[in-house]
Amino acid sequence: MRESRLGRGAALARLALRIGGRYAARSPQLIFASVERRGELRHELALRTADDVVEELGSMKGALMKLGQMASYIDEDMPQTFRSAMGRLQHHAPPMSPELASSVVEDELGAPPEQIFSRWDPLPFAAASIGQVHKAITADGRAVAVKVQYPGIARTIVSDVQNVALLRRVTAAAFPGLDTRSLIDELGERLREEVDYLLEAENQTLFAAYYEGHPVIHVPHVVSELSTARVLTSELVAGSRFDEVLLWSQHERNLAAETINRFVSRSLYRIHAFNGDPHPGNYLFHGGGRVTFLDFGLTKHFSDQDLAPLIDAVRFLVVENDPDGFRASLERAGFLRPGAPVSTEAVVDRFGVFYSTVLRDEPMTLTPAYASAIVRRFFDARGPLAPYSDVPRAYVILQRINLGLYALLGSLHATANWRRISEEFWPFLNGPPSTPTGEAEARWEKSRNGQEQSFDRTA
């Protein structure tokens, strides 16, 4: 993934020309000033030592925050106290002191950040789940975002997620009625991956390479020579945050929602990968439907075998109107125990809810109420199918993204013909472009033909 400096510079220049500075400001100095979210961080409470970090985020706290975040997407009945706890703890997570952050950079990159970078902002501008993000300008003048991991967090998190017995008890207390076994297994695996920024860099590079030149989807490039297991340096991008977008015109919101939807479908069907964290903070918006996707710490790769039954399920239910075929593919995927004594109607009723946005060929508006209704019905642990259904481990993160996505699109009150957009990506249809964005994508896809490569990482 390492490119020559010249090659990367040229690629960036091409990118800058093509997008006309829509993502990256023309002057790194300008962008340096424009990304400003410092007010939210409690610098007066900064963590000053690795011991502070372990006290604050070790001993299960970091792991439980992550678990709660994952579970909050899938459990309507999550007790209100726990839900507000999540928000409170995330809001209150203190940053590292400048000295502590600097010492991590020095340990990882071999010299203090003031020497590595031509400019280094000692105060972070954003929090990350197990670290924080600093602005900097590289020696060759690129504005970058440097994610710095809390020291000692990797060891404590790995140890915490090994204590499965305790995690099960805690989740059983917090989410009565929810089968959290596969969730905990998946959480353990994801967190173990998340602490390794090299893996994230690899995933982000994969996405950035695939989406290079895409008309509305942007993934910041990783600066690999300044990235390690604990420090991740990537192109700094300025844009509007999700809560600002909520104030934009409905037309703009529809375009933004369409792009997020396209990103998810395209990534799943073309790269066989999902960026697993539909947290509103992981997007930057630029107007005209252009969206930058941040944070690839929770990326999941799918094999052909993982995807085949899901593709079958949508084909049988939505296109071929074959409930028995639908049921059989759910059984193949492991969502439903084969031979469960329940009617196929009940199966369609329960699982079909996930496909309700693509059932009909017509525009449809997503609302928060709609999103939470889907979540509630899908994860009804007390329904008649509950004893026979489960979320297989391979799909836990997929569910999470899907449900998080519904919530996100719901709060945008987005309207689109989701069916037509989805048809563009369903491999058994490969439908024609259905919107102006779709047409722009088609042109992009055509222009990148020939440089197509295999993105199936699990093969």
Place this chain on the structure above:
Amino acid sequence: MQPLARAYEHSVPEHPIDGGLFGPGSVVWRVHRDRSFPLAAIRSLMVQALHPLAMAGVAQHSTWQRDPFGRLAATAGYVLTVTYGDTAAAEGAAARVRAVHTHVRGTDPVTGLAYRAEDPELLLWVHAGMVDSIVQVVQRYGRSLGPADADRYVAEMTRFAEILGVPADRIPASVAALREYLESVDLRQITPAASEAIAIVLDPPGLDAPTRDLWHDLGQVAVGTLPAWARSMYGFAEPPAELMQRDPVRQLIGALDFAFESLPGVIEARERIELRTRT
């Protein structure tokens, strides 16, 4: 846990007039916000209950069995107010406790001895049981507390006993002196009242099944930190060594503390303490 959270919220003042009895630079301030405190609390109760007169006073004058967490919250509120409140708040809280103590007197059915809660010997026993438990638990499962700081902590805490009426020269001022004192009290013994009380502490009513499991584990760890004499009086077996290891115990404490911090006011109170210790 709500009563405990409210105690926390109300005991750490937003606008204190002064640094209180100990001050932000004290070891007491640092130790009393350790997350291992629930464990120290359970161990304290187990040690304190082994003085028949102290136990009789509680058994005959308190309705704590009906609301153990409410009672625990009241005690926690007292400890936190005396620690982090300003001097007036600390002295006010102590005066209220002393006023209540004047009514607590009677005869212990087991030993046949008369007791009064104002008795400095009983107050000293209760104090020593608490301070020793905090030192043991925090040293083993909390943030770093070296031998010198542990001694400093015990010495600072003599003030804590003084304001309830224990003469200063009777209060042990080092970890070793504290242990020596505890083992010198001849009346130590298990009584039916103590067995009954500790059974409730280890299995309090009103917990849902998973929380009860977590609490049972915590109780087991507390048993494992008891001095041998106390454990044998209760007839508790020594818990398996793997249960007592630092990492899993800290994870257990962390999980409970996570739930505790989620309650309104707790994080804010902790931040008030943290900010004051930094300036």
